Amino acid sequence: xxxxxxxxxxxxxxxAVARFGRDGFSAGLRTIAADAGVTAGLVVHHFGSKDGLRxxxxxxxxxxxxxxxxxxxTSGSAAGMLAQLAEIEQFGPLALYAVRSMQAGGELATAFxxxxxxxxxxxxxxxxxxxxxxxxxxxxxxxxxxxxQGMGSLMLWISMHPEMVxxxxxxxxxxxxxxxxxxxxxxxxxxxxxxxxxxxxxxLMYVPDPPGGPAVP
Amino acid sequence: xxxxxxxxxxxxxxxAVARFGRDGFSAGLRTIAADAGVTAGLVVHHFGSKDGLRxxxxxxxxxxxxxxxxxxxTSGSAAGMLAQLAEIEQFGPLALYAVRSMQAGGELATAFxxxxxxxxxxxxxxxxxxxxxxxxxxxxxxxxxxxxQGMGSLMLWISMHPEMVxxxxxxxxxxxxxxxxxxxxxxxxxxxxxxxxxxxxxxLMYVPDPPGGPAVP
DNA sequence: GCTCGCATTGAACAGGTGTTTAATCTTTGA
DNA sequence: TCAAAGATTAAACACCTGTTCAATGCGAGC
Numbered sequence: 001x002x003x004x005x006x007x008x009x010x011x012x013x014x015x016a017v018a019r020f021g022r023d024g025f026s027a028g029l030r031t032i033a034a035d036a037g038v039t040a041g042l043v044v045h046h047f048g049s050k051d052g053l054r055x056x057x058x059x060x061x062x063x064x065x066x067x068x069x070x071x072x073x074t075s076g077s078a079a080g081m082l083a084q085l086a087e088i089e090q091f092g093p094l095a096l097y098a099v100r101s102m103q104a105g106g107e108l109a110t111a112f113x114x115x116x117x118x119x120x121x122x123x124x125x126x127x128x129x130x131x132x133x134x135x136x137x138x139x140x141x142x143x144x145x146x147x148x149q150g151m152g153s154l155m156l157w158i159s160m161h162p163e164m165v166x167x168x169x170x171x172x173x174x175x176x177x178x179x180x181x182x183x184x185x186x187x188x189x190x191x192x193x194x195x196x197x198x199x200x201x202x203x204l205m206y207v208p209d210p211p212g213g214p215a216v217p
Numbered sequence: 218x219x220x221x222x223x224x225x226x227x228x229x230x231x232x233a234v235a236r237f238g239r240d241g242f243s244a245g246l247r248t249i250a251a252d253a254g255v256t257a258g259l260v261v262h263h264f265g266s267k268d269g270l271r272x273x274x275x276x277x278x279x280x281x282x283x284x285x286x287x288x289x290x291t292s293g294s295a296a297g298m299l300a301q302l303a304e305i306e307q308f309g310p311l312a313l314y315a316v317r318s319m320q321a322g323g324e325l326a327t328a329f330x331x332x333x334x335x336x337x338x339x340x341x342x343x344x345x346x347x348x349x350x351x352x353x354x355x356x357x358x359x360x361x362x363x364x365x366q367g368m369g370s371l372m373l374w375i376s377m378h379p380e381m382v383x384x385x386x387x388x389x390x391x392x393x394x395x396x397x398x399x400x401x402x403x404x405x406x407x408x409x410x411x412x413x414x415x416x417x418x419x420x421l422m423y424v425p426d427p428p429g430g431p432a433v434p
Numbered sequence: 435g436c437t438c439g440c441a442t443t444g445a446a447c448a449g450g451t452g453t454t455t456a457a458t459c460t461t462t463g464a
Numbered sequence: 465t466c467a468a469a470g471a472t473t474a475a476a477c478a479c480c481t482g483t484t485c486a487a488t489g490c491g492a493g494c
Contacts, residue, residue, distance in 0.1 A: 008441080026243065029482065039443055040482080046441090050482060103320055105376045113377065134412055138400050145370075145401035152369030153362075155376075159322045160330065182420065183355050184362035190417040193406040195351055200407040203399065225471080246452065256473055257452080263471090267452060 009046050012036040014093075016043075017057050021096030025054065025104055058101065058108035061094050065112060099158055102151070117147045137204075153181075226263050229253045231310075233260075234274050238313030242271065242321055275318065275325035278311050282329060316375055319368070334364045354421075370398075 006014070015036035019027045029040045029050055036043075047053040102109045121143035127133030136142040157177055158164070164173035194200075223231070232253035236244045246257045246267055253260075264270040319326045338360035344350030353359040374394055375381065381390035411417075 028480075030480090038441095041444080041484080042442055044483060102373060103376055105379050109377055113373075132412055133410060134404075134408055136401070136404055138404075141397065142401040142404065145398050145405075148370040148373055148398075149366040152371070152373035153365040154369070156319060156330075156365055156369035156372055159320055159372075160326055162322050180358060181362050181365075183424070184353070184359040186417040186420050187353055187355075187359065188362075188405065189410040190414050191351055192409040193350060195349055197407050200403040203403050207400070245450075247450090258454085258474080259472055261453065 008036075008038065008042075012038060012043055012046060012053075013056055013060055016053050017061065017097045018093045020054070020057060021093050021100055024100055029053075057097065058106075061097050061101075062108055062111055064091070064094055065098070065115060099155055102155055103159070113147065113151065116151065117144050120144075120147045225253075225255065225259075229255060229260055229263060230270075230273055230277055233270055234278065234314045235310045237271070237274060238310050238317055241317055246270075274314065275323075278314050278318075279325055279328055281308070281311055282315070282332060316372055319372055320376070330364065330368065333368065334361050337361075337364045 012032070016032045019032045019035055023031075029043055032053075033040045033043050043053060044050070047056055098108075098112055101112065117140075121140055124133055124136075124139060124143055124146075128135050128139075154177070158173075161173065229249070233249045236249045236252055240248075246260050249270075250257045250260050260270060261267070264273055315325075315329055318329065334357075338357055341350055341353075341356060341360055341363075345352050345356075371394070375390075378390065
């Protein structure tokens with residue numbers, strides 16, 4: 001049972017990702033070691049310290065996210081959001097770890113969010129070019145805004161439903177979320193919220209130079 | 218210097234709210250006791266345990282929030298959001314504590330969010346009646362959606378900028394947030410995101426009975 | 435066969451945690 | 465005035481944490 005499928009280092013790393021995702025970063029080294037079938041001492045022997053272990057987990061998760069696999073089409077469109085949720089299902093433990101990382105802040109969280117922001121900007125630009133999405137006066141700001149709203153609300157929902165944090169229930173939880181938000185999101189995205197344009201127009205008069213310049217004549 | 222302004226119990230409770238808000242709920246009892254100028258033993262003498270202290274903090278913060286003072290006009294409109302941020306400034310430590318509570322989940326977080334949701338629903342209904350906000354096919358769902366998006370993105374932003382967590386910088390942080398999101402929010406709220414109605418209409422054909430019944434003829 | 439190097443363990447260590455306990459100090463009530 | 469009750473403290477306790485250390489097991493190279 002030595003090098004069956006994965007090396008011991010990888011097994012510890014995977015156990016740490018899963019345990020950190022389930023219990024947060026306050027999980028103990030002995031718990032993680034027991035999950036991997038080893039001893040706490042061996043964990044620090046391989047990773048130097050608990051912080052080293054967490055950095056290894058960060059690098060691993062970020063690498064998977066940055067690889068070809070996980071498209072982070074966070075928000076952009078409701079269809080894109082649903083597609084994103086469906087894709088998150090496949091990466092249950094990694095997604096849980098990413099959420100915990102966002103809760104704790106830090107380097108991985110920033111990189112993860114920035115990755116999602118640029119992905120959203122890309123998708124929004126494609127939608128604008130295809131004529132399905134309205135152009136914005138500040139495309140980068142809009143992508144950032146939509147990403148923060150979508151990921152933030154997901155984070156808040158998970159924080160308030162910790163019993164759904166087990167990977168098995170993660171799929172049904174995501175389906176429940178999408179059921180709840182699809183109609184309000186579609187309404188907002190197609191019809192907006194305000195009846196007239198007075199608030200936007202008065203803001204544009206007040207701040208006449210939005211970043212990126214006007215995109216609507 | 219015995220009963221100058223507040224009793225010792227209240228002083229400990231206030232110190233706990235501030236310290237929990239700054240460092241999260243992993244803050245130690247001795248730290249809180251030192252902040253209040255007492256000993257750790259006295260804290261548990263008055264509150265029974267650390268969990269009792271936290272419950273007292275929860276009850277206190279929730280009581281202030283539920284009192285006449287803090288209107289939780291979370292989202293609804295961009296103007297309402299700005300007003301909310303301005304009001305949050307006045308309750309710096311309490312707002313920080315509420316954010317930490319949302320990150321950790323639990324009873325207070327649920328009650329706090331539900332309070333904000335019902336407040337948002339009320340404000341949205343008033344806007345609809347006044348003719349400034351479009352009616353929704355699911356007013357409750359929309360209020361919940363907007364509240365989760367707004368508070369969740371605020372939570373995410375704070376998680377990613379822990380250096381802004383000191384109460385003094387909280388005001389400038391909130392101002393920076395509102396500067397970044399005002400234009401995208403106004404755009405989305407007045408013009409929407411989609412060019413046509415196909416996605417919404419096809420969803421309504423698919424799910425012809427949204428909760429609350431149609432509000433638009 | 436033997437040694438060298440690495441993986442791995444179990445125990446110990448130093449420090450932090452929440453909590454308990456006994457003793458002191460302070461206030462209050464009759 | 466005296467005693468009872470509460471407030472407060474410092475020390476101790478048991479437990480958990482990350483980390484270190486010496487010892488052991490095991491496989492590869494000469």
